[in-house]
Amino acid sequence: MDIKLCKAKYKALAPALTERARRIWAATEARAAGRGGITMVARATKIAYSTVRRGLQELEANTPMEPGRIRRPGGGRKRTVEKDPTLLSDLEGLVEPTASGHPMSPLRWTSKSVRHLAEALQSMGHRVSRQLVAELLAAAGYSLQANRKTREGPNHPDRDAQFRYINQQVRQFQAGGQPVISVDTKKKELVGDFKNAGRQWRPKGRPAPVRVHDFLIPERGKAIPYGVYDLTRNAGWVSVGIDHDTASFATRTIGRWWQKMGRSRYRRARSVLITADAGGSNGARVRLWKWELQQLANRRGLAITVCHLPPGTSKWNKIEHRLFSYISTNWRGQPLVSLAVIVNLIGSTRTAAGLRVRCELDRGAYPKGQEVSDAQMATLKLVPHRFHGDWNYTIHPMRRRR
Numbered sequence: 001m002d003i004k005l006c007k008a009k010y011k012a013l014a015p016a017l018t019e020r021a022r023r024i025w026a027a028t029e030a031r032a033a034g035r036g037g038i039t040m041v042a043r044a045t046k047i048a049y050s051t052v053r054r055g056l057q058e059l060e061a062n063t064p065m066e067p068g069r070i071r072r073p074g075g076g077r078k079r080t081v082e083k084d085p086t087l088l089s090d091l092e093g094l095v096e097p098t099a100s101g102h103p104m105s106p107l108r109w110t111s112k113s114v115r116h117l118a119e120a121l122q123s124m125g126h127r128v129s130r131q132l133v134a135e136l137l138a139a140a141g142y143s144l145q146a147n148r149k150t151r152e153g154p155n156h157p158d159r160d161a162q163f164r165y166i167n168q169q170v171r172q173f174q175a176g177g178q179p180v181i182s183v184d185t186k187k188k189e190l191v192g193d194f195k196n197a198g199r200q201w202r203p204k205g206r207p208a209p210v211r212v213h214d215f216l217i218p219e220r221g222k223a224i225p226y227g228v229y230d231l232t233r234n235a236g237w238v239s240v241g242i243d244h245d246t247a248s249f250a251t252r253t254i255g256r257w258w259q260k261m262g263r264s265r266y267r268r269a270r271s272v273l274i275t276a277d278a279g280g281s282n283g284a285r286v287r288l289w290k291w292e293l294q295q296l297a298n299r300r301g302l303a304i305t306v307c308h309l310p311p312g313t314s315k316w317n318k319i320e321h322r323l324f325s326y327i328s329t330n331w332r333g334q335p336l337v338s339l340a341v342i343v344n345l346i347g348s349t350r351t352a353a354g355l356r357v358r359c360e361l362d363r364g365a366y367p368k369g370q371e372v373s374d375a376q377m378a379t380l381k382l383v384p385h386r387f388h389g390d391w392n393y394t395i396h397p398m399r400r401r402r
Contacts, residue, residue, distance in 0.1 A: 006044040022047070027055025080132060087126050091136055094120055158388060159310040165387055166275060166307045173273040173305075174232055179266045180273045182318040183254060183282060185245050186225040186238075186327065189336050192217045198332025210335050223342050225327075225359075226250055226281075228257040229319040230265075236323040236357040237261055238346050240339065241366065249366040250281045251292035258300055261358060271303040271394075277314045284308040284391055287372035294380050297397040308391040326351055 006029060017025060026047050030037035038056070042049045081087050094117055114130045114137070121128045137143075156162075173180045195210045202208065216222065224241040226249060237257040241249050254274070262272070276282040282289050297304045309317055331345040339361055347359040385392035 003040055003044045006041060010045040023051055023055040024058065025055075026052045027059050031056060031059065080128065081136070084126055087121070087128065088136065088140070090121060090124055090126065091117065091133065092140065095137070095142065155312070156310045159313065162307075162310045162388060162391060163313075163316075165392065166309070169273055169305065169307055169392075170231065170275070173271070177266070178269050178271050178273065179262055180231045180275070181254070181257070181262075182229045182231060182275045182322075183250065184227060184277055184314070184317055184319045184324070185250070185280060185282075186227055186324050188245070189223045189225070189342065190214060190216055191220040191223055191336060191339060191342070193335045193337050196331065196333060196335055198329075198334075200333035208333075208335055220338070223336070223339060224249070225342075225346065226253040227319050227323055228254055229323045230262070231318055231322075233265060234322070234353065234355050235261065236319075236349075236355065238323075238327070238357060238359040239362040240343055240346070240359065241362045241364070242339070243364065243366045244368050245281050246366040246368060246370070247281050247286050247289035247292050248370065249362070249364070250289065251296050252362065252364065252366075255296050255300070256360070256362075258302075260360075269302065271305060274304060274306045275318065276306060276308055277317055278308045278311045278391070279314070287377060288370055290380060290382060290393075290395065291372045291376060293395050294382070294398075297381075297395050301397050303394055303396050305394040306392070310391070323349075323355070323357070326355060327357070 009029075010026075013025065014022065026041050026045060030041040030052050033040055038049060038052045041047065041052050114133045117137075118128050118130045118133045121133065170180050193210050194214050200208075221242055224243075224245050225238050226241060226245070228237040230236070237253070237260065239249075239253040239256055241253075243249070258272075262269070266272075278284045293304050293306070296302075314320070327346050327349050330349045331342075334341075334345065336342050336345075343359050343361050347357055349355065349357045381396040381398055383394045383396065384390070385394070
């Protein structure tokens with residue numbers, strides 16, 4: 001047999017041969033070569049001597065193989081889980097206790113990476129690799145997953161009723177041509193060359209350099225965006241504060257919205273409906289919030305109705321997913337290096353549905369700790385609604401003395 005010729009033939013055929021076809025072809029060549037053929041074919045093709053001999057046995061037995069099969073049932077290398085019957089149970093024992101908080105799990109206080117899992121299994125006597133651990137986890141229905149915010153805590157018994165009441169109020173105000181706004185404070189942002197989540201298009205291999213640590217830069221401070229979203233007009237106003245997130249700052253922002261946007265769009269308005277979270281600077285129990293709303297009502301001559309969302313439902317506030325989410329998308333991957341950049345990025349937020357946003361910087365001082373006395377509260381023209389007056393109330397403007 002010409003070994004070089006056999007080697008060339010095999011090189012040409014190998015890509016098209018299955019495992020069984022390769023074995024049968026090698027056996028055929030060995031039988032044609034006669035004595036010593038198995039050795040010569042094995043040397044030319046690098047196929048194991050035992051494989052060529054097994055192919056000869058198959059040729060002599062002439063046993064037909066089921067269509068589509070390349071091995072006999074049960075043939076081939078045994079799977080690791082078949083050779084090591086306790087592997088799967090030990091792997092699940094490492095993963096499950098950690099997921100359920102079992103304090104005695106060997107991986108309770110470490111990350112459950114495939115490397116750590118493989119090392120733990122190896123210490124238990126199992127011969128495994130990281131790749132095998134990943135494959136076993138996938139086959140068992142595990143996958144890499146992030147945390148998901150789904151636990152809202154105990155629901156208030158009147159939660160659904162309050163949402164229905166808010167919807168009723170919104171429809172009534174809109175039907176009467178009165179403005180309806182949703183308000184809230186967006187997440188505070190450090191000003192400077194800090195990492196901002198997301199990605200943006202840049203020249204390949206040239207990402208924007210940012211700081212390693214997110215520590216406040218005193219001379220640049222932080223930005224406090226407070227937003228007002230007009231549900232009817234699909235328009236937003238954001239004041240970026242630099243002092244504190246207080247009720248005074250919140251009502252000042254609402255007043256700026258009315259002066260800059262609301263008044264010209266609702267010329268015949270006599271009242272305004274505000275939907276707000278139950279907590280924060282505009283919370284239902286914040287005295288300063290109600291006091292400042294009274295001052296705003298007096299200045300603008302508007303009756304201000306407030307409907308607070310039930311406790312623990314802030315994520316359902318319209319402003320969160322109709323305004324704030326688009327602002328975050330607009331500045332994703334963009335370091336917020338200055339207040340001017342923040343104001344411009346917020347003000348340039350647009351959507352295909354027609355959202356437009358105006359933004360301005362508010363350098364005013366809004367100190368914490370301002371108290372409103374019982375005597376001051378008693379002067380408010382605040383009328384609680386029949387349904388949950390602690391969440392729903394209207395503040396009427398006071399008549400000016402002549």
